[in-house]
Amino acid sequence: MEELKLQQKEIVEIRQGEAYAPFINDENIYTKKFYIESYGCQMNFSDSEIVASILNKEGFGATRNCEEADLIFVNTCSIREKAEQTVRKRLTEFRKIKESRPGTLVGVLGCMAERLKSKFLEEEKLVDIVVGPDAYRALPALVEEAETGQKAVNVMLSRDETYADISPVRLNSNGVSAFISIMRGCNNMCSFCVVPFTRGRERSRNPISIVAEAQDLYDRGFKEVTLLGQNVDSFYFLDEEKNETITFAKLLELVAQVHPDLRIRFSTSHPKDITEDVLHTIAKYENICNYIHLPVQSGSTRILQLMNRTYTREWYMAKVAQIKKIIPDCGISSDMITGFCTETEEDHQDTLSIMRFSEYDYAYMFYYSERPGTLAARRYEDDVPLETKKRRLQEVVDLQYQLSLNSNLKDVGKTFKVLIEGESKKSTNDWMARNSQNKVIVFPKGDHRFKKGDYVTIKVKECNKATLLGEVV
Structure with a gap:
């Protein structure tokens, strides 16, 4: 399996946990230090930048050395079991730092905090602070509470929190590219996914604040922004004063108009929501990148229905064809899960064939890992043997290698x-x-x-x- 992971990493940009520290940090300003490791999706990395901004205002500066930190945070992911295992291992290591430096506080942020709050605090006693994705504003009070020896917890989900007024501290930034979170939560309820339970329902930021953040980044020398959301295409904001609805297509246009030298990317798109208007907007503006991440998850209509993906194999293929027609040179990537509940060899072959049809440039590829609390865990038996999951994953990886190479060979001479x-x-x-x-x-x-x-x-x-x-x- 280690060999398989190494092979995947060559073509799939799976970001491992890493310590995040601001690219600018004046040591004279801050009297205390914090350290953050982020795991999982880009939203978690973006959230860490919000947390850094909140902590900066409380007198905490970032450090890349966890052993000198007064606060140690792990921003977590619950999408796959391996991510949770990695976090548990790191928390055990941080406990040793606590023992050698009395007064150091360790906290868990993000999706695992929401899902496993009591387990962390009561059973394993690994952490002092547990904070869910919608409760970062409460961090100063929670830190103060934990400093008294109490366990500090806030995992309340919100129907309106977007952190729109918080200017993120750009962590580990290259000074060229930055994330802008445009919405939070998810309404899709895919049966394999914990996100609706850990991040709550969808809510979109005021587009004025998004455009202002993009303008500020450009003014500071950034040349590329990535608009983030669990499902960016479902962005929806009603401007009651103007009686105007801002869709994702309109938002893309507003951000593209900030400056022609500011490149725009976005992630992630749910196939059911990426509209023709979005595609025409991409085609219209040279600075909106010709690239779409369009997760398919499976090529089998039967499995897609069990996953509650709300589209069929044929519908997805028609969407890919539409993208290639409107944006002929568009790059497309995807997500694939092998070994979902009841998956047969025929279902697996359907996934391989839809990969060949779509000709993905690259993909994020995993075998199914049952997540407690999801619809799939409650409704279906995880009945595909692990050995079969791994073998099918290897076949998906091998095919994607060839597709990636073929795609790159077509670019030689261009x-x-x-x-x-x-x-x-x-x-x-x-x-x-x-x-x-x-x-x-x-x-x-x-x-x-x-x-x-x-x-x-x-x-x-x-x-x-x-x-x-x-x-x-």
Whole structure:
């Protein structure tokens, strides 16, 4: 299984837990220090930036060294069992720091906090503070309570919290790309997913605050923003004063109009909600990236119905065809789950065939992990043997390798406008950039005086399954 994980990581950008600290941190301002590790989806990383802003105002500065922190937080994910196991291991390690540094407080944030609050506090006694995704404003009071030796908990879900008025501290930022959370929660109730139970119902931010945040980021030198939500396409805001409804297509247009040099990305799209208006808006604006993450989960209509995905195999394929017609050079990625309840070999072959039809550039691929509290856990038996799940996952991974390589081979000889994100991880003599289709392109620095955040025109000379290699035109 370790080999499988390493293979997946080559083409799938699965972000592991990492310590987050602001790229600017004046040591003279802060008298106390906090440390955050974030796991899971981009929303968790964005939430950590909100938490950092709240803690900064309370006199806490970020540190990359957990052993010197007064507060240690783990921002958690409950999507897969492995993520929860990783968090438990880290909390056990942090307990040792508590023992060596009396007064250090350890807290759990995010989805696991919501789902396992009593277990953390009572059974395992690993943490002092437990805070759900909608309760970060309460952190100062919870820290104060925990400092008295009490266990501090707030996991209340909200129907209106969006943190729209909080300016996030950009953590571990490259100074080029940033996240903007545009909505919270999810109404879809996919049977395998815990998000509706850990993050609550959908609510959208005021678009004025979103556009203002995008403008502020551009003014500060950022060149790319990613609009985040569990399901961005269901963004909906009613401006009662103007009696005007702002849809996601309209919001995309408003953000794109901030400046033509500010690139716009978004994630994630639920196939049922990405409208033709959204596609035409992407096609209209050069600075809205031609890339859509469109999770399919399974290629079998029968399994999709059990997953409560609300679309069929044929409907999804028609949506992919529509995307390619309106945005001919659009990059498409996806999510796949193998071994969902009752999945047969025929169902699995349907997934492989829909991958071939869609020709995904890359994918996030996992075998099914039953999550307590979900509809699937209550309704269905997790009856596919683990060995079968892993074998099917390997077949999905192998196919995606080939699809990724085929996609990259088609780009050899083409020219792209790319945004430099930083130096290549493999060589300081090369730049790493990304094109509109979200593909990584590496090229030599040469004698050019480019810098991070510059747009450059690159011709692709060769490739591998994960990266395009090019040169300056």
